[in-house]
């Protein structure tokens with residue numbers, strides 16, 4: 001029997017999707033981090049990533065357990081090869097699901113088709129900013145197996161990508177579950193190494209232009225239309241680590257950021273719960289950046305000079321183009337201008353809008369909501385660190401853990417207050433007031449007595465970070481100056 005080429009099947013499936021109209025579309029999945037660069041040649045991308053040890057998959061035999069594997073690590077933007085330890089490979093070469101609390105699969109293929117003419121927002125996004133029409137067009141992915149005696153898989157083999165992502169994922173999970181959830185069950189999250197997320201955009205003449213999402217990661221919440229279980233997707237991408245697209249699965253920050261989105265859900269924050277405004281989505285990204293940053297000691301060194309991801313170092317007060325991370329008048333005016341153009345809803349601006357001076361070109365770090373999220377994350381960091389400085393018992397505590405707890409309090413204070421029906425200016429004011437509330441809550445939890453001098457110092461930091469907002473005083477300190 002002649003095989004129908006997979007590409008033809010895909011084309012048929014996509015035609016059906018586009019022609020069936022709005023009424024029968026599946027529930028749109030929610031997706032975080034959807035500012036993906038697109039390429040023109042998805043099949044070339046997909047072909048790049050192969051199993052190094054095909055024989056292992058074809059004929060699994062009890063192999064030797066890998067306890068160490070070669071991995072790429074980053075320090076000050078320099079790549080180094082190191083041996084990583086991992087306890088997650090079982091005797092038959094499979095992965096122990098307990099390590100990440102979910103299933104690991106590779107090579108699932110997702111596809112979607114969007115009509116540019118169907119929607120004012122470019123076809124792939126619904127009115128609430130949700131991604132539309134994703135469908136898994138392959139069988140469930142393959143469960144990776146590791147049969148080699150040594151863990152030295154080639155850098156871009158699917159085995160090594162899986163092992164590296166898994167390692168960072170399990171590290172993120174251990175820290176964040178303890179720090180944010182007091183070790184309560186975070187619920188399962190799967191890991192999927194996906195060679196291709198394919199988008200076909202139809203224009204009015206119905207000729208599709210195909211593009212593929214590559215080289216980023218995304219967190220998909222449970223029951224989002226794609227999957228019952230939440231998953232983190234890793235899309236192996238371009239190979240040029242000096243550009244905007246390094247191999248992000250080698251960077252622990254990025255997997256820890258995605259896991260932070262899972263924690264955020266567990267803490268009750270859902271950026272889709274109300275209208276997904278820029279501010280609400282930026283809080284989500286900022287929170288995930290803080291979670292990612294606090295997961296590991298030395299994150300500054302890891303992120304230094306890695307593409308545009310370096311802009312996400314929450315400890316740094318400037319983007320790589322020297323623009324300061326603060327909510328000043330210029331930024332607020334740019335946001336308000338967009339809002340006046342009646343495109344305040346995130347769905348309309350998510351991929352094409354970048355504030356002109358928010359660092360780096362054509363990278364997620366630059367576009368909303370990540371750029372605004374980076375500013376919020378830095379401001380939370382500044383105030384949480386100032387509170388640590390004041391704490392007489394600081395030496396008995398762990399700064400990273402305290403930062404995590406502060407950000408958790410901030411997120412809870414933001415939740416519910418920010419979103420539908422407010423201007424971006426209102427939202428940002430509420431978001432900043434939530435930092436104030438976190439200071440009061442956290443100082444009370446840690447029995448830190450704040451003096452007038454402390455308040456003045458915190459007040460001036462707030463005034464500096466949020467100078468664009470119409471707030472005459474912070475912490476009720478009328479005389480605080482910036």
Ligand SMILES: [Zn+2]
Nearest residue numbers: 032033285288
């Ligand atoms: Zn994110």
